[in-house]
Amino acid sequence: MGDDAFINKCLEVIDKNPLSTFTSEGFVNLDVESLKKILPRDTLDTNEINIWRACCNWAQKESVRQYNNVSG
Numbered sequence: 496m497g498d499d500a501f502i503n504k505c506l507e508v509i510d511k512n513p514l515s516t517f518t519s520e521g522f523v524n525l526d527v528e529s530l531k532k533i534l535p536r537d538t539l540d541t542n543e544i545n546i547w548r549a550c551c552n553w554a555q556k557e558s559v560r561q562y563n564n565v566s567g
Contacts, residue, residue: 506532506533506536513546517546
């Protein structure tokens with residue numbers, strides 16, 4: 496399985512289990528590029544409020560990471 500096939504398979508699993516993904520500890524640690532691949536998918540089996548909450552949780556964690564990078 497090539498890299499693209501593996502990534503697509505991962506995205507399919509996320510599509511079918513978005514709440515498990517969004518509430519996992521690892522979700523808030525995703526880099527922004529990974530987040531950009533997941534969030535715009537029309538195939539996510541969830542409603543927009545769950546996506547919104549996941550984004551808010553990620554953004555909160557990201558703001559802490561950014562602050563820590565600046566303050567050293």
